Amino acid sequence: MSYIEIQYPKEKPAFYTLLKEQIALYTGSESNKTAVLANASAVIAQAFADANWVGFYLIDGNDLVVGPFQGKPAVSRIGYGRGVCGTAWKENRSQVVEDVSCFAGHIACDCNTHSEIVIPLRRADGTIWGVLDMDSVLPAYFTDEDRVGLEQTVELLKYIPKNI
Ligand code: SME
Secondary structure, eight states, X not given: OXXXXXXXXXXXXXXXXHHHHHHHHHHTTOOOHHHHHXXXXXXXXXXXXXXXXXXXXXXXXXXXXXXXXXXXXXXXXXXXXXXXXXXXXXXXXXXXXXXXXXXXTOOXXXXXXXXXXXXXXXXXXXXXXXXXXXXXXXTTOSOHHHHHHHHHHHHGGGGSOTTO
């Protein structure tokens, strides 16, 4: 399937409706976890013009291990409770960070990053199997509306094989 360039609307409800349609289009018929997450990261990165890193960290033992992503090379492993990602895992909730320099323990992967959002990926029973991590060079780029929209968006990733 060739990618068709999309113009995303500025209004968040319409933006997230289209984003979810795009995720379903590029991942919905695939059952391989790597393929689903790789295309999901690509679709999300295309949608957020000012995101400089979009990707997944997946739980592996006591660590989150980097998975498919778009952006500069990043730290491979993040411990439980470490950084913004490990905090989302430990606190079992999304993190919206307006200024990463003010987040104690933030793990810098790109010194240009200014703000960040981390969204847990949940199984059908609600337990976490990984996180979506997004960074922006702009301050306070991600809003609470984005948290809600992205939490709904990653719901679509629940339906990949049950071996997660
Ligand atoms: N900033 C993240 C680390 C991963 S990079 O942003 C890609 C954190 O503090 O968990």
